[in-house]
Amino acid sequence: MSGWRLAALLLAVIAASPASADEALEQGKADFAKLCAPCHGVDAKGHGPEAAKLPKKPVDLTRITERYGRFPEDRVFATIAGLDMPEGHGTREMPVWGDVFVSEGVGQSTSVADALRASDDASRRIAGLMHYLETLQGAP
Numbered sequence: 001m002s003g004w005r006l007a008a009l010l011l012a013v014i015a016a017s018p019a020s021a022d023e024a025l026e027q028g029k030a031d032f033a034k035l036c037a038p039c040h041g042v043d044a045k046g047h048g049p050e051a052a053k054l055p056k057k058p059v060d061l062t063r064i065t066e067r068y069g070r071f072p073e074d075r076v077f078a079t080i081a082g083l084d085m086p087e088g089h090g091t092r093e094m095p096v097w098g099d100v101f102v103s104e105g106v107g108q109s110t111s112v113a114d115a116l117r118a119s120d121d122a123s124r125r126i127a128g129l130m131h132y133l134e135t136l137q138g139a140p
């Protein structure tokens with residue numbers, strides 16, 4: 001299954017779950033300030049303190065809708081999660097947040113239930129980040 005299709009599927013699962021959308025958005029906002037702002041900048045325009053050190057410049061995340069003509073939820077979700085990376089094609093500048101969030105959630109546990117919960121939470125955090133980015137589209 002392609003990364004985008006998997007992203008669309010995960011998004012549908014999250015949309016069907018009862019967790020509050022406001023909560024996810026708040027978490028996304030907090031995650032962005034902590035994890036994304038170093039490169040993308042607090043205003044998401046790509047001028048974070050780490051940006052200058054990168055060989056590839058972070059893009060302006062307030063212009064996603066402008067660039068694609070609509071806000072491509074599945075694509076943004078896949079990019080953040082790292083689902084769009086072809087296997088074995090080395091690294092990209094941006095960390096693979098899907099892996100980071102799942103590892104954080106699993107911790108030292110070896111239980112399958114914990115792994116499933118962690119993967120669920122990771123999808124929810126990524127969806128929260130995606131929705132937060134959606135609120136920034138067209139920011140001056």
Ligand code: HEC
Pocket residue numbers: 031032035036037038039040050054056057058059061064067076079080092093094095097129
């Ligand atoms: C280490 C620096 C770095 C961090 C931290 C980082 N990014 Fe990125 N991001 C980049 C770079 C560089 C690009 C563009 C080049 C690329 O594709 O690798 C990018 C691209 C993106 C894109 C693609 C935009 C498009 O138009 O296709 C999205 C979405 C994105 N980042 C979201 C995030 C989110 C959300 C976080 C925090 C969870 C984050 N980034 C953290 C460096 C970073």
